[in-house]
Amino acid sequence: MKAVMSNKSAIALYVLPALLLILIIIYIPLVLTGYYGMMDWKGFAPMKFIGLDNYNKLIHDSMFWKSTYHSVLLGICSTFSLLIYLAVSMVLASRIKGANLFRKIYLIPMLLSSVAIAQLWSKIYDPSNGMLNHLLTSIGIQNPPLWLSDPNIVLFAIFVPIVWQYAGFYIIIYYAALKNVSEEVIEAATIDGATPWQVASRIKLPLISPVFKVTIILALVGSLKYFDLIFVMTGGGPNHASEVMASYMYGEAFSKYNFGYGSAVGFALLLICLLMTWLIRKLTTSGEDVQY
């Protein structure tokens, strides 16, 4: 048994193709991004080593920090919206008829491409023919906002379709976790006189807290990576009011052809994502996970 299942050449044959692929497509480029960040490399001219100049420029680049701020802001808002998804899931998981149908309906936007969502919501936000402002004027709101061209609310206007898109995703995660809480524990508590509120807050929530931690990471780090929707809807505009880290990097590299500086931004994006993941893990693993 042991000899067959530790056959070295078989292991190499099974693992190496995939391993080489992720090394070439993911890990080597990650290292190279950091390295290219040390190059003066514009357009199609050959690259020239300039040490840490790009990184120095990055630290003093207010545009970069503004886009980082926007990314973090979206991340924090996304994290808070998790509470709404959790509340909806708790309702769905408590003896609601048709819960299965509801969660499937909620999931539908998650299946669409961000491009389609961005195009659709651009039409919804359209100031003269869109659905939203027509609705607002018909209930008596004069001069509804110009959602995507007002720098003060464009970020909020982008956040709404993000919530719309991801709601179903988080709801199915929480729903599955809540359904995993053993019926016996809940029954025992109910017999001991626990109210539904106590069952929810003292038993169900602590038991699904590991899942909740994972979703915080997903929401925060996912927001830092956010790109498609914003790129298509506003391109980071108007006047960089909805610029995020990924769109800033993309613009520097593939519109301005500042490959060297773009690489430095890309490397910073990577570091911030890893730092954030590590930080949340650190903050949320205080104490043991609850088990009953």
Added chain:
Amino acid sequence: MNIMNEFAAHKRSGTISDTRVKASFGSRLGFGVLYLILGILAVIQIYPLFWLFLFSLKTNQEVFGMSPFALPQHPQWANYPKVWSQGHINLYFFNSVWYTVVAVLLTIILASFVTFAITRMNWKLSRFVLGLFIVGLMIPLHSTLIPLFNFFKHMHLINNPLSVILSYTAFNLPVTIMILLGFYQAIPREIEEAGVMDGCSVHRIFLRIVLPLTTPVLATTAIINMIYNWNEFVFVNTFISSDRWKTLTVGVNNFVGQYLTDWGAIGATLMISILPILIAFLLLSNRIVEGLAAGSVKG
């Protein structure tokens, strides 16, 4: 006395049934409110898509002159064949189909091999290699774009579907392995032991015994991969500039950019781009739900 007793009994039963009515009315009201909220949320989630369908069938006069909530007066089904043949939508559509199929197959095959080796075979670095794959979930793909672009340019793979398919495969391996992992770990050891007793080689054990067992979870990973690949945008937008090799997401985006004011045409293109996913969802919603949940929260 008799009457008194009867009266008391009546009164008691009356109060009991009264409170029962009250309780059930109260909880019914509560449930009613909950259903109302859930229903409103459901409408919010699907009405925009219905609205998209409506304006895909409208003329510009209707879009610009009438309420956005009005039904199309004479549904313009012709919008669909029009955008299908003009603006290369048919070409983009078939590109999307075959990139998706090739990348899904490649991902599933590679991921199955890796997951088998990691969960069922004994070697020192298995934990570390698994870690490399799983950490891939947290990597922002934008950080790889410039080096990848440079790499593919040197390999003459810009404007070549291979660049896109390899990128799809590499970036979908982590989530695919994550979904497969739980399933492989649950397969009892006895199955392999029996295979070894019978003198099977490890390849035979994997291909003939273990792999066929995983068909249900392979279907789940396939559908999840299909959705991700079908909707992918950045890689194609970066590595492909010739219309010949664009996919639907990028093609639709360019098309909409060109026909800014023809809402009917825009609506029809968007509908065409989301229809395959919606059909897949109607047929396989349980697998999609299961796959999304399993692919995100483990370990």
